[in-house]
Amino acid sequence: MSGGTGFYSASGGRRGIRSWIFSTDHKRIGILYLFSIFSFFAIGVTFGLLMRLELIAPGKTIVEASTYNAFFTLHGVIMIFLFIIPGIPVSLGNFFLPLQIGSRDVAFPRINLLSWWFYITGGLLALLSLFTGDGPPDTGWTFYVPYSIKTGTNVTLAVSAAFILGMSSILTGINFITTIHRMRAPGMGWFRIPLFVWSLYATAWVQILATPVLGITLLLVIVERVFSVGFFDPAKGGDPILFQHLFWIYSHPAVYIMILPAMGVVTEIIPVFSRRNIFGYKAIAFSSMAIASVGYFVWGHHMFTSGMSDTARALFSFITFIVAVPSGVKVFNWVASMYKGSIRVDAPLLFVFSFIFLFSIGGLTGLINGALATNIHIHGTYFIVAHFHYVMFGGNGFAFLAGLHYWFPKMSGRLYNEKLSKIGWGFLFAGFNALYFPMFILGWQGLPRRYYDYLPKFQGLQVVSTVGSWVLVTGLIIIFWNLLRSVKKGPPSGPNPWGGTTLEWKTGSPPPDENFEEIPQVTRGPYYYREGGTTEA
Amino acid sequence: MKDTVLAGRDTAGAKLGMWLFLFTEILLFGGMFLLYAVDRAKHAAEFHAAAEGLNRFVGAANTIILLTSSLTMALSIAELRSGRRERSLMFQSLTILFGCIFLGVKYFEWTAKIGHGIFPDSPKLMKLPKGQILFYGLYFVMTGLHGVHVLAGIVVLVFMLISTINRRITHHDYVRIENSGLYWHLVDTIWVYLFPLFYLIT
Secondary structure, X not given: OOOOOHHHHOOOOOOOOHHHHOOOOHHHHHHHHHHHHHHHHHHHHHHHXXXXXXXXXXXXXXXXXXXXXXXXXXXXXXXXXXXXXXXXXXXXXXXXXXXXXXXXXXXXXHHHHHHHHHHHHHHHHHHHHHHOOOOOOOOOOOOOOOHHHHOOOOHHHHHHHHHHHHHHHHHHXXXXXXXXXXXXXXXXXXXXXXXXXXXXXXXXXXXXXXXXXXXHHHHHHHHHHHHOOOOOOHHHOOOHHHHHHHHHHHHHHHHHHHHHHHHHHHHHHHHHHHOOOOOOHHXXXXXXXXXXXXXXXXXXXXXXXXXXXXXXHHHHHHHHHHHHHHHHHHHHHHHHHHOOOOOOOOHHHHHHXXXXXXXXXXXXXXXXXXXXXXXXXXXXEHHHHHHHHHHHHHHHHHHHHHHHHHHHHHHHOEOOOHHHHHHHHHHHHHHHHHHHHHHHHHHHOOOEOOOOOOOHHHHHHHHHHHXXXXXXXXXXXXXXXXXXXXXXXXXXXXXXXXXXXXXXXXXXXXXXXXXXXXXXOOOOOOOXXXXXXXXXX | OHHHEEOOEEHHHHHHHXXXXXXXXXXXXXXXXXXXXXXXXXXXXXXXXXXXXXOHHHHHHHHHHHHHHHHHHHHHHHHXXXXXXXXXXXXXXXXHHHHHHHHHHXXXXXXXXXXXXXXXXXXXXXXXXXXXXXXXXXXXXXXXXXXXXXXXXXXXXXXXXXXXXXXXXXXXXXXXXXXXXXXXXXXXXHHHHHHHHHHHOO
């Protein structure tokens, strides 16, 4: 082990920030993405906080209605396109995919860097759309026509930003698939790769097969705004419903771009902290692929009230229920993996537990949305908002934080403060449920989402929700303060503080410049723990 | 990996990456083909009538030009592989030339239509039946998007030409020009579908 500062001391002859933004080392790009993503996340959180503050009382509280519309649009655009879709794959994935398969880098290091440049360009354009043109975009992140074509606000720039972010996503997808096919260490067959890599593989396929459809849809919005061709305008023969179809053909699979890597992180952490082999390796690997493929055929469930034939609605509803099966397979496998294990509830596992809990609530309420009759009642209400925050934040967000804690020693070479991270988790978990659970009830009672004003009878739960947002942010501040402080001040972790058995734990913390002094020879599966809590070898 | 790894370059990996990229291009156009299919199903008769307004001879000529450019593209790679660099350079230049001719023809076709007052949101077009409005909308957007891809292909091929001249692409290391060729063939293939959809089904 080269130890010391690992790859951080190999800057490729560049200094300061240039050693990051021009580096083709997958580890540097991963860290670069990590900081970029969480910077945008902080902006998204701020918009969310302001929205919640506005909603603490009926009528105007802090901003005008039009500003509120800009808030929820930018909150959505930033959280979806800049945080959660790139999210785990580009940061933790970039850093750990090559390490976990025993490779020195990804297949196309320069394209990897290019994808970050696309990402940051798209991100800055999205922010620029706030301050230029005739006002910030106010369409919601879905850019639904006809409003997105008719509104005078700065939609064109925001849509271009999303288009560029899509190109970034596609490049990452291509890179990961090629890397997994071509660069596994000798002896690492398809059923010896860690399950996080399987989840990235499934995600990458969704990225390259779905994102181009978003690309063309966004291009058409721009074309319509500039040339008024009329594809979505009934006066010229077009049909606005076509936009919704095209949009959701991408944006539903995109949901799996968000959740699959999160599931992969969870699958890595459970065996390590239970000292048990994962239960049903192949079932988990194949369920990732099943979710990825079935996920293409459910987009219609976003449009149950938009106007579709009953046959189509019944089919979309049925297929939606089928997606729940592989997700359920995973949940049962995770729980079964812990059975008779020697469980140590450290911070990463704590986040994983809350992931399973929150994701299950999010998933089961998804079935309520997916059933035709109940959907009519809750469509476009706070119920939907609660549902997707439980899946996205409760799912992806908590898993991201779990992974961040789990791999923090590998990335930084240091340990964070365990106690502080658990306190942070407590605030986050309590705040999260106070913030989003009331929305299920509000939605069930009929409060529509995205409305600036509401009836006084809803105020009680709105106040609970807003207070929850403050608790949640307190948790986030504690968690990130702890992590950032530990980068410099944490005690050295050594190469393998958790006793993990995947390949990234077999090299230094932080890993040396080319990852491994010698490319490892793989002779068995990724998780091998002996009964009773000790590792073999 | 074995024999495909050459001078540190994983050529099979590079080609795999390129094929994946081509999938994304097909899906990008796929969205447009989807719109075409839906609109055509709704306005079949008006699509027939509108297609009469396009010049079949010019379309056919452009198809032949683009198909020939694919042939010269393939020949340039075959020649390079057998070490005949000069001939490869000639075929590469021919491919670029055919690409430019295709765009030139397209330019005159478009300007003629625009000259007749047929372009998106034009007053004359808006007086036509809805199916015709959509047909010409699709015509301009789809051939326009395709034209942008031809233009991008030409730029890539110019870079390949320069690299071959500078001997950065040789008969030992030619995966970049092979990948450029794949892209060129894809752009060509898309036109093979656009041509009948807009010019022939009348």
